[in-house]
Amino acid sequence: xxxxxxxxxxxxxxxxxxxxxxxxxxxxxxxxxxxxxxxxxxxxxxxxxxxxxxxxxxxxxxxxxxxxxxxxxxxxxxxxxxxxxxxxxxxxxxxxxxxxxxxxxxxxxxxxxxxxxxxxxxxxxxxxxxxxxxxxxxxxxxxxxxxxxxxxxxxxxxxxxxxxxxxxxxxxxxxxxxxxxxxxxxxxxxxxxxxxxxxxxxxxxxxxxxxxxxxxxxxxxxxxxxxxxxxxxxxxxxxxxxxxxxxxxxxxxxxxxxxxxxxxxxxxxxxxxxxxxxxxxxxxxxxxxxxxxxxxxxxxxxxxxxxxxxxxxxxxxxxxxxxxxxxxxxxxxxxxxxxxxxx
Ligand code: SF4
Numbered sequence: 001x002x003x004x005x006x007x008x009x010x011x012x013x014x015x016x017x018x019x020x021x022x023x024x025x026x027x028x029x030x031x032x033x034x035x036x037x038x039x040x041x042x043x044x045x046x047x048x049x050x051x052x053x054x055x056x057x058x059x060x061x062x063x064x065x066x067x068x069x070x071x072x073x074x075x076x077x078x079x080x081x082x083x084x085x086x087x088x089x090x091x092x093x094x095x096x097x098x099x100x101x102x103x104x105x106x107x108x109x110x111x112x113x114x115x116x117x118x119x120x121x122x123x124x125x126x127x128x129x130x131x132x133x134x135x136x137x138x139x140x141x142x143x144x145x146x147x148x149x150x151x152x153x154x155x156x157x158x159x160x161x162x163x164x165x166x167x168x169x170x171x172x173x174x175x176x177x178x179x180x181x182x183x184x185x186x187x188x189x190x191x192x193x194x195x196x197x198x199x200x201x202x203x204x205x206x207x208x209x210x211x212x213x214x215x216x217x218x219x220x221x222x223x224x225x226x227x228x229x230x231x232x233x234x235x236x237x238x239x240x241x242x243x244x245x246x247x248x249x250x251x252x253x254x255x256x257x258x259x260x261x262x263x264x265x266x267x268x269x270x271x272x273x274x275x276x277x278x279x280x281x282x283x284x285x286x287x288x289x290x291x292x293x294x295x296x297x298x299x300x301x302x303x304x305x306x307x308x309x310x311x312x313x314x315x316x317x318x319x320x321x322x323x324x325x326x327x328x329x330x331x332x333x334x335x336x337x338x339x340x341x342x343x
Pocket of ligand 1: 075
């Protein structure tokens with residue numbers, strides 16, 4: 001049985017769903033589908049990525065998905081939850097109040113809401129979720145995070161292709177974690193035996209909205225860029241920190257989500273720049289590309305300050321607003337090529 005996660009910032013504690021012996025599946029967009037039904041529910045300036053997921057839900061959702069957790073993120077995903085309640089028929093729907101702030105009051109609030117989520121899952125699916133099961137799930141996801149972090153270093157050394165790494169992180173968010181651990185262990189072993197190539201690609205840092213179309217990453221590679229680091233939810237933000245395996249597991253989960261690299265939907269979002277600066281300097285990137293999905297307000301809001309701050313650091317910065325359609329990527333080539341020339 002699967003539980004879908006609609007989450008703009010990977011803030012849903014998947015381990016709770018795993019402890020209920022179900023598979024958490026992050027819902028992602030599909031750039032190949034046509035949007036029609038979703039247009040009846042949201043205005044034209046609603047984020048293109050979230051709209052795409054709504055479209056999939058209104059058309060037909062995977063039969064194995066028996067419920068959904070929507071974590072508090074941006075206004076688009078938050079409000080889509082109300083549409084799901086009215087128009088999508090699932091056994092279970094839970095809105096998880098992932099806090100905006102990161103202080104002790106927010107922590108307590110988040111712990112209480114995770115507990116409420118646990119009791120609702122237990123009641124709905126007649127399962128028992130205890131500390132031991134949650135801790136077991138945490139140990140498993142931590143193993144995955146350690147491997148992804150190690151693999152990320154191989155992508156920084158150009159041993160592992162950026163697009164390949166992106167596909168791995170995406171797969172982890174959508175498939176059974178035990179199977180994914182075995183898969184990643186084999187892949188890591190393979191990568192450890194590869195030689196470091198002499199790459200002429202330009203090393204960059206990618207930031208912005210959720211970017212789940214691996215073909216977009218391939219497109220950037222074909223234009224001569226290597227994304228050697230990022231702070232994306234299908235990327236670094238998913239594996240950078242580990243969850244404490246020694247303290248109370250619910251508190252550990254809440255702390256983990258409040259302490260990991262911040263997304264533009266949370267406060268203070270300027271902290272996102274602090275982490276980006278750290279990544280840019282540590283990995284010695286030649287430039288930063290910030291990609292906003294069309295109408296992604298949180299990332300659009302952050303763009304001016306990012307632009308100013310990277311200018312101060314002397315790191316070339318490019319901001320792009322993206323249509324969630326593969327045929328539209330080509331229209332951006334001139335801007336990317338011009339950026340590549342100054343690096
Ligand atoms: S891309 Fe931006 S607007 Fe769209 S769901 Fe994510 S955070 Fe929200």
